[in-house]
Structure formats: structure tokens, C-alpha cells
Amino acid sequence: MGFLAGKRALITGIASDRSIAYGIAAAMHREGAELAFTYQNDKLKSRVEKTAAAFGSSIVIHCDVATDESIEAAFTELGTHWDGLDIVVHSIAFAPKEQLSGSIVDNTTREGSQIAHDISAYSFLALARYAKPMMAGRNGSLLALSYLGAIAAIPNYNVMGMAKASLEASVRFMAADLGPQGIRVNAISAGPIRTLAAAGISGFKKMLDFFEKYAPLRRNVTIEEVGNTAAFLCSDLASGITGEITYVDGGWNILG
Ligand code: 0WD
Structure with a gap:
């Protein structure tokens, strides 16, 4: 029996079978979790349906994290399939492409910054808010994906680094907020994939x-390695870990 047997996990952010979320879904499925998936738009729907089927799931729900209405509707729909939820994986990021090169000072617009922060950081908190009622009393776990640009000035990562810093701060604040309810909140900082x-x-x-x-x-590193770490962090094996950023980067972050 896998170490996620009996757990129900909602996976966001699958855009292809190269997506980090795909590696996470594969590892969680292997460890016995039941999975549900969200897709951002119609373009991605059939791809996510195929992925879901490959992992024995028929729960595929629209969710564009840009609006509360879409998030709320997604959890309402999830509630028609499941009476409880143990795991939410946030594997979502976006910034307009022109914001991700050159001088951060010259190129970052107010709108670009708002979009990057909204989709890549705030949406984790928004998902948590709507997931919380379904996670009550189940030792639930929330997981987000971050990158070293949150704490270091990586060339071209620019406004996404600002958003990832916000995401990592959110992990700590959310962990402090939700810990008393038994919900753990963590992030994986993955190397480039x-x-x-x-x-x-x-x-x-x-x-x-x-x-x-x-x-x-x-x-x-590979999406399989990130997936394995995600499965562990969201399992009861990691029951003492919350508010942490775990690096899955081949050790890159320790270099001076
Ligand atoms: O090197 C990398 N690939 C790393 C990625 C290193 C470290 C961290 N990460 C992070 C990303 O920043 C992101 O948070 O991992 C997470 C997943 O990214 P990924 O697997 O690299 O990327 P991808 O396969 O493109 O999936 C991200 C998806 C989107 O894909 P596209 O490419 O179509 O933008 O995030 C989803 C979308 O499916 N997404 C949204 N989902 C719902 N609502 C939204 C939205 N508004 N915007 C983007």
C-alpha cells in the first residue's frame, strides 16, 4: 500500500506531460492517492482529461485562478464528487513574457507586476480559502512550487522573482494561520526544468x-524527483513539517 492511500488530492497546473504538476500527479497516484485535476482553459481541457484518465481519475474541473468566481465554482464542483479533500497542489505561475527579460527597473510595468503577483502568489492563498472547508479535520496539506529567484537575483526572472518571494512569504503566513486546524502549508523550490x-x-x-x-x-533535476518530494511533503510521513521551502535542485542553492 502506498503512503498516500486514502488521501484525496487536487492537482492544478497541468499544461503538458512535462509539467511539474504531471510529475507530482504521477508520484501521488503511485503512492495510492485519489486525484482530481483542474485546467485553466478550453485549450488545455482535453490534455488534462487525458492525464486524469491515465491516473485513474475522471474528475476534471475548470479553474482559472485569475478570478474568485472560477475558484469558488471549482470547489463547488469538486464537492459534488468528494465530501472531503486532503491535498491541494498549486503548480501555477504566469507573467507576461515581455516582463521576463532585460532590466527589471526599466521593463516591469504596474500591470505586469499585478498579473504576476495575482496569478503566481495570491492565487495560492485564494485556493486555500476555498479548499479549507473541505479539508477540515483531515490533517490536510497545501503545496506550492517556487524557484530560487524568490531569494536571489536570477537574470531575467525579474518580476517573477518578486512574485515567488511573495509566494514563499504566503507559505509561512498560511502555515501559521492554518496550523491550528491541522493543515500544513509548504513549498518546493525546484531547480530549472x-x-x-x-x-x-x-x-x-x-x-x-x-x-x-x-x-x-x-x-x-526531473519532474519525477519533484513529484516524489511533493508526495512525501503532502503525506503523513511529513506530519511535523509546515511553513517550509524544500529545495529540489541538486544542491544548487547551497553554492556561494
Ligand atoms: O524550471 C521550472 N519549470 C520551474 C518551475 C522551476 C521552479 C519552479 N517552477 C514552478 C513554476 O513557477 C510554477 O509555479 O512550477 C510551477 C509549475 O510550472 P511548470 O510545470 O514549469 O510549467 P507549466 O507546465 O507551463 O505549467 C504551469 C501552468 C500553466 O501553463 P501555461 O504554460 O499554459 O501557462 O500554470 C497554469 C497553466 O496551465 N496557469 C494557470 N492555471 C489556472 N489559472 C493560470 C491561471 N490563471 N495561469 C497559468
């Missing part, structure tokens, strides 16, 4: 090469 979202960051290929050359493990 070639996904659709990553393609929007200029110089990304160079970053992958750099990691391979200099990270302590001398290679890049």
Missing part, C-alpha cells in the same frame, strides 16, 4: 547548462 512555463524565460537553456556543470549533483 524544461516546461512550457520555463520556455518563456529568456536564457533558460543557458541556465540548464549551468546547473548541469556546477550543481553539486552535476545534473538537472
Whole structure:
């Protein structure tokens, strides 16, 4: 029996089978969790349906985290399938592409900053608010995905670094807020992985090469490795861990 047997997990942020959320879904499925999925728009619907089917799920729900209405409707729909929820995975980020290169001071617009923070940071808190009633009394777990740009000035990551810093602060505040109700809140800070979202960051290929050359493990990490860590953090094996940012980056963040 897997270590997530009996757990129900809602997975957001699948855009392809290269998505980090796909690796997380695979690991959670392997460990015995029941899964439900959200998709952002009609373009992604059939792809997410296929993924869901591959992991034995038929629960595929629309959720664009840009609006509270969409989030609320998604949890209402989830409630028609499940009477409780143990895990929510937030694997979502977005900033307009032109915000992710060059001078942060010259290029970051007020609107670009608002969008990046809204979709990439605030939405984690918004998901938690609507998930909370379904998670009551179940030792639930919320998980978000972050990146080193939250704490270091990585070239071109720019406004997304600001948003990830906000996301990591949210993890700590949410953990303090929800801990008394038995809900844990954590994030994984993953090393660079070639996904659709990553393609929007200029110089990304160079970053992958750099990691391979200099990270302590001398290679890049995989969505399977992030998935395994996510499964652990959201399981009862990690019952004493909350408010933490766990690095799955081949050790890159320890380098001076
Ligand atoms: O190197 C990487 N790929 C890293 C990614 C390193 C460290 C962290 N991360 C983070 C990302 O910042 C993000 O938070 O992992 C998370 C997942 O990213 P991913 O797996 O790299 O990217 P992708 O496969 O593109 O999935 C992200 C998805 C979106 O995909 P696209 O490419 O279509 O923008 O986030 C979803 C969307 O499906 N998304 C939304 N979902 C609901 N509502 C929204 C939205 N408004 N906006 C984007």
C-alpha cells in the first residue's frame, strides 16, 4: 500500500506531460492517492482529461485562478464528487513574457507586476480559502512550487522573482494561520526544468547548462524527483513539517 492511500488530492497546473504538476500527479497516484485535476482553459481541457484518465481519475474541473468566481465554482464542483479533500497542489505561475527579460527597473510595468503577483502568489492563498472547508479535520496539506529567484537575483526572472518571494512569504503566513486546524502549508523550490512555463524565460537553456556543470549533483533535476518530494511533503510521513521551502535542485542553492 502506498503512503498516500486514502488521501484525496487536487492537482492544478497541468499544461503538458512535462509539467511539474504531471510529475507530482504521477508520484501521488503511485503512492495510492485519489486525484482530481483542474485546467485553466478550453485549450488545455482535453490534455488534462487525458492525464486524469491515465491516473485513474475522471474528475476534471475548470479553474482559472485569475478570478474568485472560477475558484469558488471549482470547489463547488469538486464537492459534488468528494465530501472531503486532503491535498491541494498549486503548480501555477504566469507573467507576461515581455516582463521576463532585460532590466527589471526599466521593463516591469504596474500591470505586469499585478498579473504576476495575482496569478503566481495570491492565487495560492485564494485556493486555500476555498479548499479549507473541505479539508477540515483531515490533517490536510497545501503545496506550492517556487524557484530560487524568490531569494536571489536570477537574470531575467525579474518580476517573477518578486512574485515567488511573495509566494514563499504566503507559505509561512498560511502555515501559521492554518496550523491550528491541522493543515500544513509548504513549498518546493525546484531547480530549472524544461516546461512550457520555463520556455518563456529568456536564457533558460543557458541556465540548464549551468546547473548541469556546477550543481553539486552535476545534473538537472526531473519532474519525477519533484513529484516524489511533493508526495512525501503532502503525506503523513511529513506530519511535523509546515511553513517550509524544500529545495529540489541538486544542491544548487547551497553554492556561494
Ligand atoms: O524550471 C521550472 N519549470 C520551474 C518551475 C522551476 C521552479 C519552479 N517552477 C514552478 C513554476 O513557477 C510554477 O509555479 O512550477 C510551477 C509549475 O510550472 P511548470 O510545470 O514549469 O510549467 P507549466 O507546465 O507551463 O505549467 C504551469 C501552468 C500553466 O501553463 P501555461 O504554460 O499554459 O501557462 O500554470 C497554469 C497553466 O496551465 N496557469 C494557470 N492555471 C489556472 N489559472 C493560470 C491561471 N490563471 N495561469 C497559468
